Amino acid sequence: MEEIAVTSSSHTYKIVIGENIRFQLKSFLPKTYSSILIISDESVAPLYINDIRSNFTEEQVFQTVLPSGEQTKSMDTFYNVHTxxxxxxxxxNSLIIALGGGVVGDLAGFVAATFMRGIDYIQIPxxxxxxxxxxxxxxAINHxxxxxxxxxxxxxxxxIYDVETLQTLSAREIRSGYAELVKEALIADQEFFNLLLKTDIQQVTAEELQSHLSLGIKIKANIVQEDEMESGVRMYLNLGHTLGHALEAELGYGTLTHGEAVAIGLLFTLHVSENMFSKQIASHSLIQWLKENNYPFKLQQLDEHALLLKMKSDKKTVNSKIKMVLLEDIGSPVVKELTDQQILDFLHSFNRKLVTE
Amino acid sequence: MEEIAVTSSSHTYKIVIGENIRFQLKSFLPKTYSSILIISDESVAPLYINDIRSNFTEEQVFQTVLPSGEQTKSMDTFYNVHTxxxxxxxxxNSLIIALGGGVVGDLAGFVAATFMRGIDYIQIPxxxxxxxxxxxxxxAINHxxxxxxxxxxxxxxxxIYDVETLQTLSAREIRSGYAELVKEALIADQEFFNLLLKTDIQQVTAEELQSHLSLGIKIKANIVQEDEMESGVRMYLNLGHTLGHALEAELGYGTLTHGEAVAIGLLFTLHVSENMFSKQIASHSLIQWLKENNYPFKLQQLDEHALLLKMKSDKKTVNSKIKMVLLEDIGSPVVKELTDQQILDFLHSFNRKLVTE
Structure with a gap:
C-alpha cells in the first residue's frame, strides 16, 4: 500500500493505492458522516458496490446507479442525481462516494461540489x-x-485506489488508461517513459500496475499542488488533449476512448514539437509502442478545418487563439500559441506521416 | 461613496456603495478582461444595461437578458446562459457582470462559478x-x-452598489429589501434596529438608504468573513429564514416576496425566542412597524404540518432535526435544535397571536 498526500487550497487529502483496500474505507475518511450516497454505474456497481457498502454498518447508505458511458455526464443526469x-x-454532513471510472468521478464530484453548496466526497476509481x-x-459535466x-x-x-478492481478491465480500457500514464511520463520523467515503452500493457502484473499508477499520480499530484486552478503549470497536463478532445468531439464521444484520442493527441504533440524545435524527441518510438499495443492512431479522413474548429472551442483557449502544450524534450513541456494556419499545416503533415506508418 | 473590504478564502473584494458609480466600473475591477458577458433581466436591462456597457469601449461586450422572477433560477436557464x-x-479571462436583483445575482454567480470551472464575476445589485x-x-439555482x-x-x-438604481423600486421591493436589513440589525446591532423602527421605508432619502445599506452590509460582511462556508456563525444569517423559505415554498414562489416571507419568519423567531427564554425582546414593536409599513404578516389558513415538512427540507437541517436561529436578545443570536412537536406548537400559538393583531 502506498500513500501520496496532496495539498489543495481548502484541505490536504490522501491518495491511497493498494490491494483490497476497498474494505478498509473508514480508516481513510477524515471524519464520520451522517449518511452516505454511493454513485456508480451499471458496469461497476454489480462488481463492487456491495463491497463498498460493507464498510458502513452504522450509517444510512444510499446508492444511485447510472448508465455507463460519457452520456451520463449530462445536465439531466446531474439534476436527477441531485434529486x-x-x-x-x-x-x-453527508458523504458522496464516487465508485467507478472518470465519468462517474467527474459527475459525482460535481454533484458533491454543488449539493447544498458543497459536501464532502471521495473517489474510488x-x-x-x-x-x-x-x-x-x-x-465537471459536458455541455x-x-x-x-x-x-x-x-x-x-x-x-482510494484498489488495484484489485482493475483486474476486470477490458483491453480497450487498459489502453485508454495507459495513454494518460504516457502523458505524465512525457511531461516529467524520461525514465518512467522508457519503462512504459518496455511494457506490454496486456501483460502487466498487479505490482507493476501499482508502481506505474503511483509514478503517474505523483507527477500529476506535484503539478496540481503547484497550480490548483490551472493558471500556470497545470496546463501541462493538457499535453495531447487539444487534439484529443477535438477528436472525441468530432468523431462523437465513444468512437475512440478518451485515452485512445489522447494517444493520438500525444503523437501530434510530438510531431508539432519535433518540427518547431527541429529535433527528434520520441515520435518514432511512441508510434512503435502504440502499434505494439494495438492503439488506433490514424486520423482517417477527418476534415482538418472541422478539427481546428473543435480545437478552438476547447476551454483552455484564451481569446480564441490555440495554446498548445509542446515538448522541448521529454520532461520539458512549454506552452505555445499557434496560429490557425500553423495548426492546419501540422494536421496535414501529421495525417500524411501516419498514412505511411 | 463608501467602500467595505471583504476577505474570502480565495481573494479580497470590495463592496462599493455610492451614487452614480455604475459609470466608473473600471476603477473597481482588479484587472482587464478579454470579453464581458452582462447577465440581466427584462425589468433591469432596459433601465441600466447601456450605462453598464458604456464602461467598456475596448472589450467585446455581450449580454443575456432573462425573464424577471424566481423561475429564472432554474436548471434550464442555467444551461442556456452557459450556451x-x-x-x-x-x-x-472573461468577466461576467450580474446586473439586477438577487435572482440575477445568484444565477449569474453560479454560471461564473461553473463556466470552464470558474471565471471572475462582479455583482451590480x-x-x-x-x-x-x-x-x-x-x-445557487433552485431545484x-x-x-x-x-x-x-x-x-x-x-x-458595485449604485443607490441611484434603487430609486425606481416598487413599494413591495422596498419592503422586501428592508426585511433583510431588519434581520441584520436583530442579529448584531440594537441601535441600528431602533433606527429602522423609526424609519418610514417609503420616505427614505438616498443618504439614509446608503447609510442603512452600509450598516447592513457591514454586519453581513463581518459574519461571512468569519465563517465563509457556513459551518458556524454564518448560520446566524439564516435568522427568520427557516419559516421564511418554508412559506415561500408552501405558498408558491412569488406569492410573498422573499423579504415579506422573511419578515414573517423574523416575527416567528421572536415569538419562539420570547417563549423559550421567557422574556420580551421586540415582538410587539416589530409587529407595529410591519403594520405601519404595510407588510403582510399573517399566516392565514396555512397547514402547520405542511409548513413543518417544508422547514425540514431546508438545507440547513442536519440529520433531519430543525436547527433554528433564535435571539437571546437583540444582538445575541443562538442556534437551537427544536423537535417537530415544539415547532408545531409554536406555529400554532404564533398563528393565534397574529389573528388577534
Missing part, C-alpha cells in the same frame, strides 16, 4: 484512466457544445 | 434585497424540491 440526494435526505481525473479536484465545459475545482477528501 | 457564454466565445445575496459568495439546493460558495471580484 436522489435530496430524496435520500442528504445534508451537509475503478479504471486506470481515472487515476488522472480522480486526482486534482477537477469535476452539448463541448466536454467538461460546466464544472468546478473541488478536491475530494480521499482517493 | 450563450460558449457561443459568445467567453474564455477563462439593483434592489435593496440584493445587498444581502450579493455579499458573501453564495450562488424543484427546494430553493438554492444547487450552488457553490464563489465570491465575486467586486460588488
Amino acid at each position: 436522489d440526494a435530496i430524496n435520500a435526505g442528504l445534508d451537509r 475503478t479504471t486506470i484512466l481515472a487515476h488522472d481525473s480522480s486526482v486534482g479536484g477537477k469535476v 452539448k457544445l463541448g466536454k467538461n465545459l460546466i464544472g468546478s475545482f473541488y478536491p475530494p477528501r480521499a482517493v | 450563450d457564454a460558449i457561443n459568445a466565445g467567453l474564455d477563462r 439593483t434592489t435593496i434585497l440584493a445587498h444581502d445575496s450579493s455579499v458573501g459568495g453564495k450562488v 424543484k424540491l427546494g430553493k438554492n439546493l444547487i450552488g457553490s460558495f464563489y465570491p465575486p471580484r467586486a460588488v
Whole structure:
C-alpha cells in the first residue's frame, strides 16, 4: 500500500493505492458522516458496490446507479442525481462516494461540489484512466457544445485506489488508461517513459500496475499542488488533449476512448514539437509502442478545418487563439500559441506521416 | 461613496456603495478582461444595461437578458446562459457582470462559478434585497424540491452598489429589501434596529438608504468573513429564514416576496425566542412597524404540518432535526435544535397571536 498526500487550497487529502483496500474505507475518511450516497454505474456497481457498502454498518447508505458511458455526464443526469440526494435526505454532513471510472468521478464530484453548496466526497476509481481525473479536484459535466465545459475545482477528501478492481478491465480500457500514464511520463520523467515503452500493457502484473499508477499520480499530484486552478503549470497536463478532445468531439464521444484520442493527441504533440524545435524527441518510438499495443492512431479522413474548429472551442483557449502544450524534450513541456494556419499545416503533415506508418 | 473590504478564502473584494458609480466600473475591477458577458433581466436591462456597457469601449461586450422572477433560477436557464457564454466565445479571462436583483445575482454567480470551472464575476445589485445575496459568495439555482439546493460558495471580484438604481423600486421591493436589513440589525446591532423602527421605508432619502445599506452590509460582511462556508456563525444569517423559505415554498414562489416571507419568519423567531427564554425582546414593536409599513404578516389558513415538512427540507437541517436561529436578545443570536412537536406548537400559538393583531 502506498500513500501520496496532496495539498489543495481548502484541505490536504490522501491518495491511497493498494490491494483490497476497498474494505478498509473508514480508516481513510477524515471524519464520520451522517449518511452516505454511493454513485456508480451499471458496469461497476454489480462488481463492487456491495463491497463498498460493507464498510458502513452504522450509517444510512444510499446508492444511485447510472448508465455507463460519457452520456451520463449530462445536465439531466446531474439534476436527477441531485434529486436522489435530496430524496435520500442528504445534508451537509453527508458523504458522496464516487465508485467507478472518470465519468462517474467527474459527475459525482460535481454533484458533491454543488449539493447544498458543497459536501464532502471521495473517489474510488475503478479504471486506470481515472487515476488522472480522480486526482486534482477537477469535476465537471459536458455541455452539448463541448466536454467538461460546466464544472468546478473541488478536491475530494480521499482517493482510494484498489488495484484489485482493475483486474476486470477490458483491453480497450487498459489502453485508454495507459495513454494518460504516457502523458505524465512525457511531461516529467524520461525514465518512467522508457519503462512504459518496455511494457506490454496486456501483460502487466498487479505490482507493476501499482508502481506505474503511483509514478503517474505523483507527477500529476506535484503539478496540481503547484497550480490548483490551472493558471500556470497545470496546463501541462493538457499535453495531447487539444487534439484529443477535438477528436472525441468530432468523431462523437465513444468512437475512440478518451485515452485512445489522447494517444493520438500525444503523437501530434510530438510531431508539432519535433518540427518547431527541429529535433527528434520520441515520435518514432511512441508510434512503435502504440502499434505494439494495438492503439488506433490514424486520423482517417477527418476534415482538418472541422478539427481546428473543435480545437478552438476547447476551454483552455484564451481569446480564441490555440495554446498548445509542446515538448522541448521529454520532461520539458512549454506552452505555445499557434496560429490557425500553423495548426492546419501540422494536421496535414501529421495525417500524411501516419498514412505511411 | 463608501467602500467595505471583504476577505474570502480565495481573494479580497470590495463592496462599493455610492451614487452614480455604475459609470466608473473600471476603477473597481482588479484587472482587464478579454470579453464581458452582462447577465440581466427584462425589468433591469432596459433601465441600466447601456450605462453598464458604456464602461467598456475596448472589450467585446455581450449580454443575456432573462425573464424577471424566481423561475429564472432554474436548471434550464442555467444551461442556456452557459450556451450563450460558449457561443459568445467567453474564455477563462472573461468577466461576467450580474446586473439586477438577487435572482440575477445568484444565477449569474453560479454560471461564473461553473463556466470552464470558474471565471471572475462582479455583482451590480439593483434592489435593496440584493445587498444581502450579493455579499458573501453564495450562488445557487433552485431545484424543484427546494430553493438554492444547487450552488457553490464563489465570491465575486467586486460588488458595485449604485443607490441611484434603487430609486425606481416598487413599494413591495422596498419592503422586501428592508426585511433583510431588519434581520441584520436583530442579529448584531440594537441601535441600528431602533433606527429602522423609526424609519418610514417609503420616505427614505438616498443618504439614509446608503447609510442603512452600509450598516447592513457591514454586519453581513463581518459574519461571512468569519465563517465563509457556513459551518458556524454564518448560520446566524439564516435568522427568520427557516419559516421564511418554508412559506415561500408552501405558498408558491412569488406569492410573498422573499423579504415579506422573511419578515414573517423574523416575527416567528421572536415569538419562539420570547417563549423559550421567557422574556420580551421586540415582538410587539416589530409587529407595529410591519403594520405601519404595510407588510403582510399573517399566516392565514396555512397547514402547520405542511409548513413543518417544508422547514425540514431546508438545507440547513442536519440529520433531519430543525436547527433554528433564535435571539437571546437583540444582538445575541443562538442556534437551537427544536423537535417537530415544539415547532408545531409554536406555529400554532404564533398563528393565534397574529389573528388577534
